[in-house]
Amino acid sequence: MSTDPVDTADVVIVGGGSGGYSCALRAAQLGMSVVLVESGKLGGTCLHNGCIPTKALLHAAEIVESVRSAADFGIKASLDGVDITAVHAYKQKVVDGLYRGLEGLIASRQIRVVRGSGRVVGDHTVAVDLVDGGTSRHRGEALVLATGSQSRTLPGIEIGGPIMTSDLALELDSIPKSAIVLGGGVIGCEFASLWASLGVEVTVVEAAPRLLPTEDDWSSKQLTRAFRKRGITVRAGVALSAARVAEAGVTVDLAGESGPLHADILLVAVGRGPRTAGLGLEEAGIRIDRGFVVVDDALQTSVPGIYAVGDIVPGPQLAHRGFANGIFVAEQLAGLDCVPVADSGIPRVTYSHPEVASIGLTEAEAVERHGDVTTAVYDLGGNGKSRILQTSGGVKVVRAGADGPVVGIHLVGDRVGELIGEAQLIYNWEATADDVAGLVHAHPTQAEALGEAHLALAGKPLHAHA
Amino acid sequence: MSTDPVDTADVVIVGGGSGGYSCALRAAQLGMSVVLVESGKLGGTCLHNGCIPTKALLHAAEIVESVRSAADFGIKASLDGVDITAVHAYKQKVVDGLYRGLEGLIASRQIRVVRGSGRVVGDHTVAVDLVDGGTSRHRGEALVLATGSQSRTLPGIEIGGPIMTSDLALELDSIPKSAIVLGGGVIGCEFASLWASLGVEVTVVEAAPRLLPTEDDWSSKQLTRAFRKRGITVRAGVALSAARVAEAGVTVDLAGESGPLHADILLVAVGRGPRTAGLGLEEAGIRIDRGFVVVDDALQTSVPGIYAVGDIVPGPQLAHRGFANGIFVAEQLAGLDCVPVADSGIPRVTYSHPEVASIGLTEAEAVERHGDVTTAVYDLGGNGKSRILQTSGGVKVVRAGADGPVVGIHLVGDRVGELIGEAQLIYNWEATADDVAGLVHAHPTQAEALGEAHLALAGKPLHAHA
Incomplete structure (x- = not known):
């Protein structure tokens, strides 16, 4: 048993990724004292090994595609090669810029960052093996687990070499x-x-x-x-x-x-598995199911006062879900009246060429949930901006019944990931096709295709056959 | 006085641009017989001389910029020139594709297109000088004027040569x-x-x-x-x-x-002036003010049963406003219960590099209208996707009072025109900052910046200083 003096704070957070740091930022903003335990760099998988670096690489790939297809737009250009070292430098510059911003935010809100590996040792206390050597102990009025996820493999496939x-x-x-x-x-x-x-x-x-x-x-x-x-x-x-x-x-x-x-x-x-081993969770009485932390609707674990956020909670493993979880827990701890966003209300984007984005239910899920559904598909072939970009794909809208709310929106096409911002409003505000069809989308944008799909679903297609 | 027999229809529309053809399509869909009078190509300024060709050129320019800055992303490319003939061919291909689509829609809804120049001759009747020679006359239960606009100049500046x-x-x-x-x-x-x-x-x-x-x-x-x-x-x-x-x-x-x-x-x-001269409007008793057609809230002119839509109606000269006008008039004629979208609820986009987009009121207009306002600006420097794209700019949200609805959203940055789809929902549904802040935007997207601006306005900035 360690003899370290126990440092106390309102909230002790284990893990400085999306869920952890967003919880820290919001809790500090609400006046709580916060300790954030992280052995690596703040920002987690998303910033250093996930969302941000992959999307930077995918943008470099978009540049390659632009150069390669330049002649289709009348531009004479030649692709002389990919300087992979320079691509990594660009990617790292993006990561570093965001990382500096995050460090600045953390510092400005007086969050105490403890650099080390934390382990729950009971009584809302985390024992930390400090990166610089030595140990420390931190007890929080509340504990928040935010240790994230790591790449998995399959039995029989050993990672190494190629x-x-x-x-x-x-x-x-x-x-x-x-x-x-x-x-x-x-x-x-x-x-x-x-x-x-x-x-x-x-x-x-x-x-x-x-x-x-x-x-x-x-x-x-x-x-x-x-x-x-x-x-x-x-x-x-x-x-x-x-x-x-x-x-x-x-x-x-x-x-x-x-x-x-x-x-x-x-x-x-x-897929990615939750990072929950070796953290003392089960020993501390926290229920774990297949590696994931079991939580209730308030993201509280089986031990009162200990919460979990982000990828260790079963559901979509997405940075923005982590943000939402972290903010929700901080607000709850501050006694604010807050409502968690259901997982189905969290947008999903695959940033491939073309992109795939969605919110809410698939058609199959909607049939299961609502029985009758109606759908409309709008082909990007009718969308001016998509023709300008020379991308194809479409928008599919799924509605409960013949005039119920929109319960799912699905998009495919270059750049459509940006349209999911509007789509998630439509879904989360339980809009009907008419609610959207009555409004005006800017011409020529790809967002218009979202409008056209709702016009079609409302029985009044404009740039589409009835 | 012409002795042509008078052909009759439920609706006779003069002008086949955005406002005219959208009215025709919707009216036909609602079971009305429609005559659409147009001397040029259907699609109007927007399709042939405005939105679509300019945005195609601007996309070719984006390709040039991508090639020119490719090294910043690690891609070795050289710009060997702009083949302006090929750029025009690309632009024309986009226009032609959309034009074919439009012609198909018009044909499929059995809209009768009369190729010629129309002139109102009283009694809801339009006399047409046919492109192929000869004349015809068409009387509509209702007449819709949709003759659009044309480029203006200033006194003393004569258009010609350079x-x-x-x-x-x-x-x-x-x-x-x-x-x-x-x-x-x-x-x-x-x-x-x-x-x-x-x-x-x-x-x-x-x-x-x-x-x-x-x-x-x-x-x-x-x-x-x-x-x-x-x-x-x-x-x-x-x-x-x-x-x-x-x-x-x-x-x-x-x-x-x-x-x-x-x-x-x-x-x-x-700027662009309304095309209302030589159409017999004033002779038919239709009130004109500085060239524009005066209409009431239902877009009806001073002559009962004669309506005007699009650029000849004072207000923002935008294709999507024309669409909305056209649909509204058609639905009204069919006796549907419909509400016109106010001009302030119509999104505006300037497709420059960077883009500028907005909905609702400017801060100055909001102050005038609401007295006290509060605003939040989110800098795209904090937005991961914008850093990946290496664009700068921001999102400004204007709110009535300290906790009223959002009354204006302003965006600057490459590609932000697509975000105005979400912004116009927020504005038109009279959402508060909290309504938006409680929801989740996909990471990393530029749409997140819209979420962050609302988080900031709601007093809970995430990736921004308080």
Whole structure:
């Protein structure tokens, strides 16, 4: 038992990623004293190994595509190569800028950051092995667990060498000739898209029958068609049975197929698991289910006064869900009257080329929940701005019954991730098609397609056949 | 007096631009027989000489900027030139595709298109000089005037040669070395931006004290700063006193300045005037005020049963306002219970680099209307996606009082035009800052900045200083 004196604070937060730091910022703003325990850099996976660096790489890929297709727009340009060191420098500059901003915010709100690995030791107390050596102990009126997630692999697939997770794939210092992506979820599709733009021969292997299996079936079809047009091989409904390092790359066996596949690298993108081991959680009486922390509607664990936020809570593992969780817990601790956003009300974006974005229910989920549903699909072919961008895709809106509220919106197309801001308002405010159809979208924008889909659903299509 | 037999229809529409064709499409859908009189191509200024072709050119300019700045993202590319013939071909392809779509819609709804120039001759009757020769007469239960607008000039400035309006500027078959843009409104700013991207030395001369004088002062400042960074010379608060064709270009005198300016071309972008002359309107008893058609809240002119929509009605001259007007009149004629969207609820976008977009009131207008207002500005420097795009700018939200509804939203930055879809919902649904702050925006998107601005206004900034 440590003999460290116990430091106290209103809130002690373990983990400085999206959920942890947003909780810290909001709690401090509400006048609470806050200790934030983090052994790495503040900002977590999202800022350093996830959202931000991948989207920077995907933007570099967009630049490549722009140069490559410049002649289609009348611009004479030549692609002289990808300077991968410079791409990483650009990516790092984006990360560093945001990191500096975050550090400034944390400092300005007088949040005490303890650099070390925390472990719950009971009585709302966290014991920390400090990065600089030594230990410390912190007791909070409330404890918030925000330790995030890490890349997983499958049994029998050992990470190492050319077999890698997204952590390493993000930092590759050369561009492979070929890659197999195991997993057609968000991360797998984003890397497949990125690499295809950089000239890599890509095969995506997904055990489920389709890419992005949690998205609406329509979205998966649109994306698969677009990927195939781009030369990406999509092998859906196929399980990978073995993967081994081979001479100059990796060899992969697919279940039920005779010949193996070979590629320079294998990205294992089969999801992310919660980081909850070795934190003393179960010993402290906190209920864990398959590695995730079990919480109630108020994000409280089975131990009163201990909360969990972000990726360790079952549900979509998204930075912006972490932000929302963190803010919610801080406001709750301050006694504010606050309502958590349901997971279905949290927007989802896959930043591939084309992008896929959604809010609310898929059509299948809506049928299950509401029985009868009606839908409208608006093709981006009718949308001026999308034609200008030379992107295709569409908007699908799902409505409960024949005149109920909109319960799901699904978008496919370059840049449509930005439209999910409007879509989430429509969904969360339980708007009807008429509520949206009666308003005016700017011409020519891609957002107009959202308006047109609602016009169609309201029975009054404008730039679409009835 | 013509002896043509009088053809009858439920609705006769004069003008096949945005307001006219949208009215025709909706009226036909509601079961009315429709005659649409148009001497040119359906689609009007927007499709053929306005929104669509300019935005295509601006996208070609975006490609140029992407190639030019590719190294900042780690991509080695060289700009080998702009093939202006190919740029026009791309632009025309976009226009043609949309035009075919529109013709298909018009045909599928059995709208009768009469190719000719219409003139109101009383008794809800339009006399048409047919393009193919001959004349015809059409009487409608209702008449809808939708003749649109045309580029204006100033007294003393004669259009011709290197002195041109946007109609010709759109079709230039070579890129000038230098250009003076008279007028810092939407059209002037878009051409200034386009040309600067193409390497033209640009000077914008605006008589009002700032660019985009109808936008919020903050937006003007942001845009002016961005334009200056791009090397565009902005001369605001300066009147042009004379312009004359000179050897190899044009010479311009500015009021109160000694030396004249010289450039290869002068774009006169001082606004667009309504096309209402020679249509027999005043003779038919329709009230006209300074060229515009006077209408009531139901868009009815001073003659019962005759309506006007789009750019000939005083207010913002925007295609999407025309669409909304057209649909509203059609629904009204069908006896539907419909509410017109107020002009303040119609989004505005300037598609320059960076873009400027807004909905509702400027801060100054809000102060005038509501007395006390509160505002929040969120700088795109804190927005991950904007850093990835390397764009700067921000979001300004204006609220009535200390906790009233949001009455104005103003955005500056590349691609922010798409965010106005969400912004117009917030404004038109009279949301409060809390209504928006409680919801979740996808990370990393630019739409997040809209969320952050509302969080700040609600007193709970996340990625921003308090």
